[in-house]
Amino acid sequence: MTTNLATARAKATSKEEILDAAERLFAKSGFDGTSMREIAQEAGVAQALLHYHFKTKEGLFEAMFSRRSGAINRIRLARLDAMIARGTPTLEEIVDSLLRPTIEAGHDPSRGGSTFASLILVMGASNLDWQKGLISASYDAMAKRYIAALRLALPELTPANATWGYLFIIGAALTQMSPTGRADRLSDGETTDSNTETMLSRAVAFAAAGMRGLAARPDPDTTPGRA
Amino acid sequence: MTTNLATARAKATSKEEILDAAERLFAKSGFDGTSMREIAQEAGVAQALLHYHFKTKEGLFEAMFSRRSGAINRIRLARLDAMIARGTPTLEEIVDSLLRPTIEAGHDPSRGGSTFASLILVMGASNLDWQKGLISASYDAMAKRYIAALRLALPELTPANATWGYLFIIGAALTQMSPTGRADRLSDGETTDSNTETMLSRAVAFAAAGMRGLAARPDPDTTPGRA
DNA sequence: GTCTATAGTTCGATAGAC
DNA sequence: GTCTATCGAACTATAGAC
Numbered sequence: 001m002t003t004n005l006a007t008a009r010a011k012a013t014s015k016e017e018i019l020d021a022a023e024r025l026f027a028k029s030g031f032d033g034t035s036m037r038e039i040a041q042e043a044g045v046a047q048a049l050l051h052y053h054f055k056t057k058e059g060l061f062e063a064m065f066s067r068r069s070g071a072i073n074r075i076r077l078a079r080l081d082a083m084i085a086r087g088t089p090t091l092e093e094i095v096d097s098l099l100r101p102t103i104e105a106g107h108d109p110s111r112g113g114s115t116f117a118s119l120i121l122v123m124g125a126s127n128l129d130w131q132k133g134l135i136s137a138s139y140d141a142m143a144k145r146y147i148a149a150l151r152l153a154l155p156e157l158t159p160a161n162a163t164w165g166y167l168f169i170i171g172a173a174l175t176q177m178s179p180t181g182r183a184d185r186l187s188d189g190e191t192t193d194s195n196t197e198t199m200l201s202r203a204v205a206f207a208a209a210g211m212r213g214l215a216a217r218p219d220p221d222t223t224p225g226r227a
Numbered sequence: 228m229t230t231n232l233a234t235a236r237a238k239a240t241s242k243e244e245i246l247d248a249a250e251r252l253f254a255k256s257g258f259d260g261t262s263m264r265e266i267a268q269e270a271g272v273a274q275a276l277l278h279y280h281f282k283t284k285e286g287l288f289e290a291m292f293s294r295r296s297g298a299i300n301r302i303r304l305a306r307l308d309a310m311i312a313r314g315t316p317t318l319e320e321i322v323d324s325l326l327r328p329t330i331e332a333g334h335d336p337s338r339g340g341s342t343f344a345s346l347i348l349v350m351g352a353s354n355l356d357w358q359k360g361l362i363s364a365s366y367d368a369m370a371k372r373y374i375a376a377l378r379l380a381l382p383e384l385t386p387a388n389a390t391w392g393y394l395f396i397i398g399a400a401l402t403q404m405s406p407t408g409r410a411d412r413l414s415d416g417e418t419t420d421s422n423t424e425t426m427l428s429r430a431v432a433f434a435a436a437g438m439r440g441l442a443a444r445p446d447p448d449t450t451p452g453r454a
Numbered sequence: 455g456t457c458t459a460t461a462g463t464t465c466g467a468t469a470g471a472c
Numbered sequence: 473g474t475c476t477a478t479c480g481a482a483c484t485a486t487a488g489a490c
Contacts, residue, residue, distance in 0.1 A: 014455080028354045032259035035483065046457050051485060053455090121352035124402065125345040127255045132407060143413050160418035163410050164429045168399040172437075175351065175398030176391075180359060183390055186370050191387035191448050198447040202391045205444055206437035210399075213436020220425040221418050241473080263466060273475050278467060280473090 015053050018043045022064040027115035030122050031061055062134060068116050069138040075101040076142060080149055091153050091208040098146055099173045099203060103196050113196060117177035156215040165214050169207040242280050245270045249291045254342035257349050258288055289361060295343050296365040302328040307376055318380045318435040325373055326400045326430060330423050340423060344404035383442040392441050396434040
C-alpha cells in the first residue's frame, strides 16, 4: 500500500510512477527547477498524462508531497503511541521515533540518504504561501503531539522551550539526512555522512542533550533582562 | 564598505541596488523561481544592465552570495580570534559568535529575520553541483576553524563528533532564522519566532548542551555494535 | 487512460543606440 | 553605464485523436 522508494515494485501503476519520478526530480532541483517535461520523461509517459492525473504542476507537487509525508507521519505516531502505552518513554526514544521514519520511508537506494528530507528543507525555507501552507497542513498536528511527548519525558520543559526544542531537532537532523560529502570533507576523512545510522545516533544524542540543556535554564520569553 | 541591509544608504550604486534586489528575491523564491526581469524591476533598472554587470543569472547569484557570506564570515572569525586571544572561550561564546553574525548582517528590517539564512538553506538542500560548490568554497575554511575551536573548548570531542556537532548547530539555528509564525502556532501563542534574540539565546543553550552530550559518549564511527 | 501536436506565455541573453 | 527592442528556446497547459 505505502509506496516506499526502497521497496518499489518493478511495475507500479503509471500514476505511481509519475509520483516517484516527481519526488526524485523535485528533491534534486526544487519546484521551479523541475519541468513537467522532465518528470514525464523520467516516468516514461507523455507530458499530457501528468495534467490528466494531477491537473497542474502544483497539483502534482502536492499529491507527491502528501503521499510521502502522510506515510512518514503515520509511522511516527504509531511508534510514539506504542511507546507511551508502555510507560513514559525516554527523550532518546522520542527523538529516534521522530527522525528515523524520514530516513526509512524517504530512503533512496541510489543515493543512500533521504531525498524527501531535501524536499522538506527546500519547502520550509521557501517563503511562498502555498508551500508554507502545505508544510503546516502536513506537519502541525504531528508536531504538537511530539511537543507534548517531550514535555512528558522532561517535565521541566516549558511549552515555549519544548516548541523551540522540537524545531531545533527537526532542523539539525533534516539538514544532515542527504549525504553531501560535507562531513567527510570537514573532518578530513575522520567520519562520513554516507552512513545514515551513525548520523542518526549522533543526532539523537545531540538532540536529547540539547533538550535537557534547554530545560535547565529560565525561559527567556518570561525572564526579562539580558537574553 | 560592508553593505548591510539594515543600514543601507538611501542611494547606493546601481550595481549594489541590483545585488540587494537579487538577495531579497532569491531568498523569497529561490534561484529558479526568480527571473532576471523581476530583479531588474525591483532594482529599478533595465534587465540588460544585469547582464552587463554580471553576464549571466548564475553570475549574479554568485556575486550576491559571495558579498554577504564574505561579510558574515569576516565578522565570525574576527570575534572568534578575539575570544581565543583572551583565553579559552566557553562553548556558549563560540556558538554565539558563529550564529549571531548571520542574523546581524543578514537582517531584513521589513521581515525581522535573516533573509540570507533562507538562501543558504535552499542552496544547501540543493543537489546542483554549482550550488554545492559555492557552499563549500564559501564556508569550509571557516567551518574548520570553528570545529577546531569547539574541540579546544571541549577536549573530549573527537574530530568526528566535533564535525557532526558543528553541522547540527548550523542546521538547527539556520532553519529558525526566518520568522514564519510556526513557533507561535505550535506553541499556541506561548512563544514567538519574531523575536530573534530569544530564539538565539535558546539556540545557544541547545547547541552547547548538545555538544556536551555528544562528547560524553563513545564515537559511533569507531565503536562497533549497536549504533 | 494515453498519446501527438500546438497554443500562448515567459524566460535568459544579445544587439545596438545613446 | 544604461537603455529599448527582440531573438530563440523552454515552459505550462490544453485540444483532440485513439
